[in-house]
Amino acid sequence: MTATSAFFDRLTVAGEDPRFSNVCGSVRFDIRDGDQVEQWLLEIDHGRMRVSRSDGPATTVIRASAQVAEAMARGEVNGLAAITRGEILVDGDLNLALRIGRLFPRAPGPPEHDGPGER
Template sequence: MVDATTRFFEDLDRRGFEPVLVKTSGTLRFDLHEGPQSTHWLLQIDRGNVEVSREDREADSVVGTAPRLFDELVTGQENAIAALLRGDMTVSGDLRLVLQVERIFPGPSDSRGPRRVFEREVR
């Protein structure tokens, strides 16, 4: 069974391009720590073109958190900025890059933004 985090990164890699990141370039590594084990996901972004790998190498920004919390982030159950402010997530390097990439995470399923209103009206 594939977890939410793996599905998120595989889908991102398959798409290859994220329009909201068209003005973004850099490398961002996610380090997911559970006890002595760490899983790494590296995003290489070049003006919206995104490549995903499992490399543990130098990056412009590094985000550290628990795998369970990251699963919640990529399913819209948790907010990355709130987790960062609570200290449940750490960031080193270019915070601006992290804030730009955070925009590709899904919002909560009960959000009431224009997209949700549109979906209700279309049904």
């Protein structure tokens, strides 16, 4: 099983995320690996999430290579940074695409702080 498949499986099992209680929309992930395109459709209805393997219409379409998708699913790549580098293309609601980034794991890094001199 790939990290990408495991990521979508976790969303399927969870079924709901309270951070998305005010969100309604759909995101299709088009993940290219050579000539093959793997598609996942994430539908969100007030925090309830449904994942399917579908090429159906979506509010937002996120396109990425399999390599970038795998790195994101492992928490090694930040989605916003990948968008700015052109590694991820977004068609549709960019705000929804950015919110979806919260679902991906984050790589461990140095602890964040509030700012200079604050504790």
